[in-house]
Amino acid sequence: MGSKYGLSAWHKIKHWLNTMRPDQTLYFNEREVWFCYLGANVGYEQNGRGREFLRPVIIVKKYNKNLFLGIPLTSKVKSTPYYFPLGVIRGSTSAAILIQTRSLSSRRLINKIAKIDVCTFNKMKTAAMTCVFGD
Template sequence: MEKEFDPWNEQKKLLHNTDGSALFHEREVWWCALGVNIGFEQDGGNKNFQRPVVILKKFNLDVCLVVPLTARAKKGKYYISLGKIAGRDATAILSQIRFVDRKRLANKICTLDEDLFSMLADSILKSIFMR
């Protein structure tokens, strides 16, 4: 599959030069500019190369660990259904966890309740670190 990297590179340059004012917290779901990526790495999906992500860990004011979401129902060890988020089905793609700068965060969608977030965190630990 041929990918169009040039439009994303232009968008990435703009993002790099922003002030990165997103105030984010763990458990929140945000639209995040993941971009156009290499191989099987998860891409952003709309004209701004964004997709929803859950903030797993806030390291400081500027960076966090996120897990991308998809609206497609997926089954398997590295997919966890989160039910509906903002009226759409949401599945976390555990194999695509990544570190991002807050400049990539566009708009907050919602905050996961504590029980759902705990279930997600436990699933990540089990699927990635335990055999």
């Protein structure tokens, strides 16, 4: 599972996100990196970290004010086609985990922490397309 806090702790946060967190208008855009409640997931899916199951996520595509396509980030940069190095974000070397690309609700977003430059973002999108759909 990846987190020492367990599923019961995640279910409390998930319940709060779904029912008690007030609706708020978040102004988020493509290329931005936000802390996001990713949760405790199944198998090899990327988990959030710590008590709140948070992880930085880059917004790849904004569908509307409620839903976006995001890619979780990691500080463990690996030399595989599944990771794309993004450089230093908030003092840590970061990489996008391309195979973990997924749709997410904007209710999961906490706060914006960075914005990726256009050139790096476009290269990452190309790498993600190749990773997910092949050549």
